[in-house]
Amino acid sequence: MADLRVGIDVGGTNTDAVVLDADGRVIAKAKRPTTPDVTEGLRAALDAVLNELGKLRELSELGEGQARIGRVMLGTTHATNAILERRNLGRVAVLRLGAPATTSVPPLSGWPGDLRAAVSAGEAIVPGGHYVDGREIGPPGLDAVRRFLDGLEADAVAVTSVFSPASGDHERAVEELVKAEYGLPVSVSHEIGSLGLLERENATVLNAALYGVAAHVTDALVTALAERGLGAKPYLAQNDGTLMTLEHAARLPVSTIGSGPANSLRGAAYLSGVADAIVVDVGGTSTDLGVLVGGFPRESAAAVEIGGVLTNFRMPDILAIALGGGTVVRNPGIGPDSVGYRIVEEALVFGGSTVTMTDAAVAAGRTPGEAAGWRERLEAAVRARGSGDMSERMADTLQRAVAIADGMVVDAVDRMALGKTDRPLVAVGGGAFLLPDAVPGASRVVRPEHAEVANAVGAAIALASGRVDTILPAGDSRSKAIERAKEEAAARAVAAGADPSGVEIVDLLEVPLSYLSEPAVRVHVKAAGPLAR
Numbered sequence: 001m002a003d004l005r006v007g008i009d010v011g012g013t014n015t016d017a018v019v020l021d022a023d024g025r026v027i028a029k030a031k032r033p034t035t036p037d038v039t040e041g042l043r044a045a046l047d048a049v050l051n052e053l054g055k056l057r058e059l060s061e062l063g064e065g066q067a068r069i070g071r072v073m074l075g076t077t078h079a080t081n082a083i084l085e086r087r088n089l090g091r092v093a094v095l096r097l098g099a100p101a102t103t104s105v106p107p108l109s110g111w112p113g114d115l116r117a118a119v120s121a122g123e124a125i126v127p128g129g130h131y132v133d134g135r136e137i138g139p140p141g142l143d144a145v146r147r148f149l150d151g152l153e154a155d156a157v158a159v160t161s162v163f164s165p166a167s168g169d170h171e172r173a174v175e176e177l178v179k180a181e182y183g184l185p186v187s188v189s190h191e192i193g194s195l196g197l198l199e200r201e202n203a204t205v206l207n208a209a210l211y212g213v214a215a216h217v218t219d220a221l222v223t224a225l226a227e228r229g230l231g232a233k234p235y236l237a238q239n240d241g242t243l244m245t246l247e248h249a250a251r252l253p254v255s256t257i258g259s260g261p262a263n264s265l266r267g268a269a270y271l272s273g274v275a276d277a278i279v280v281d282v283g284g285t286s287t288d289l290g291v292l293v294g295g296f297p298r299e300s301a302a303a304v305e306i307g308g309v310l311t312n313f314r315m316p317d318i319l320a321i322a323l324g325g326g327t328v329v330r331n332p333g334i335g336p337d338s339v340g341y342r343i344v345e346e347a348l349v350f351g352g353s354t355v356t357m358t359d360a361a362v363a364a365g366r367t368p369g370e371a372a373g374w375r376e377r378l379e380a381a382v383r384a385r386g387s388g389d390m391s392e393r394m395a396d397t398l399q400r401a402v403a404i405a406d407g408m409v410v411d412a413v414d415r416m417a418l419g420k421t422d423r424p425l426v427a428v429g430g431g432a433f434l435l436p437d438a439v440p441g442a443s444r445v446v447r448p449e450h451a452e453v454a455n456a457v458g459a460a461i462a463l464a465s466g467r468v469d470t471i472l473p474a475g476d477s478r479s480k481a482i483e484r485a486k487e488e489a490a491a492r493a494v495a496a497g498a499d500p501s502g503v504e505i506v507d508l509l510e511v512p513l514s515y516l517s518e519p520a521v522r523v524h525v526k527a528a529g530p531l532a533r
Helices: 038-058 078-085 113-119 142-149 169-181 197-209 211-227 246-251 259-272 340-346 357-363 374-383 388-417 451-461 478-495
Strands: 004-010 014-020 026-033 069-075 092-099 120-127 156-161 186-188 233-237 243-245 277-282 287-293 304-306 309-311 319-321 327-329 334-338 425-428 464-473 504-513 520-529
Touching: 004 038, 004 259, 004 451, 014 038, 014 451, 026 038, 026 451, 038 078, 038 211, 069 211, 069 259, 069 451, 078 211, 092 142, 092 169, 092 197, 113 120, 113 197, 120 142, 142 169, 156 169, 156 197, 169 186, 186 197, 197 211, 197 309, 211 233, 211 246, 233 246, 233 259, 243 246, 243 464, 259 277, 259 287, 259 425, 259 451, 277 388, 287 388, 319 388, 327 357, 327 388, 334 357, 334 388, 357 374, 357 388, 374 388, 425 451, 464 478, 464 504, 478 504, 478 520
Parallel strands: 004 069, 069 233, 092 120, 092 156, 156 186, 277 425
Antiparallel strands: 004 014, 014 026, 233 243, 277 287, 287 319, 304 309, 327 334, 464 520, 504 520
């Protein structure tokens, strides 16, 4: 009986893994340093959690534990790192359907020069596109598409049409042509972004550039499972806290960007039982703050910048600050640099020589339960630094560091709370012990069990989802059009791996659009459901 689930999340400092049983209880967990090649850290965390599961099996608590793993869910930074580091990105032919109306602002305007040089195989604006109400501006320029692609060397094609959320017909026509005549993978914008031509185009190009990275991730995950004799079905986490199949991820790899913070938020909701809260996830390098609304991450209303490029696909509303367990403490001030995954070698409490925020928190009496001997090693390290005056100066430095860190957290919570002070604060992450027991702007501080691996738990318990963002008429046909949008969102959730019988509409938003010849509304629909067995 395959009733166990493995969740893995690759963070900037650590890669975490958990095993959940059929009742959703955490029965094994592991944390390993994230490696420069994040795939190696993934394998190490998977091996560690399987080893923990094996120990339980030897105690006859699970029977054949490893054989009962039915699903493995992965949240990864592969795509984010590829964009930030300009590595392993594919060459993309960038096509916009919108001539002559959109020629004043060419594709990839505003991109950093190095990223544009790494990604773009060429750009063109050809006839096509629709008005905001879905009417055709003109037929798509398929001959112009052929002239552009003939002789062009590219790994993929990104197609963006004006107002494709209202009608994706022209993008689909170009997609069919490219696949039939050129055999290249195609990224179409109506599947990726919402209204806003340039931001949607940017996201579509990044998606096309990540096809190779997605193939590497999926191959590495499938290989890792096969090497360990696991017949589990693999899934990847998306940036809205839900899951998708590997086939879906291969088509929409850009959706994995931001999956880490989303996993932490979903895991925090699950472990704490709190559906509406501020979540503070303290890692080794940074602290991410987000807001839970009904158990799901509050989404950002602003354009999201990735690697210097503005995009408009849905992302959690996250505020990141340069504070973590590995943040370096100086006299005066702290950070923003961090020792990162080297904390177990460099922090004073681990016998190292670098003063970190972990050392400052331990000096302030904020010590996690598993921190046996930390305070004794810290005191020994301080004494070894010299005279009594030196020890006093070190104590003052550590005390000031805690005060500075607390001030950063209070300010960040105030920015995320938007004036609401009745919500609890859920503290998660390996560095959650850095946070005080009371934070102004939050009603209380909740520290759930297994908080240090909340991100992996969030991956393990996630649902599969699909969404539609489109423009519909506001007249008598509105209700039927909304029902069609709901059906499409549900179909996309099923394509991502959801059980058709369990899919529900979890979000429906209507925004009236003004200044149009015919009344219209912008509709956003999100459907989600448990994974199909």
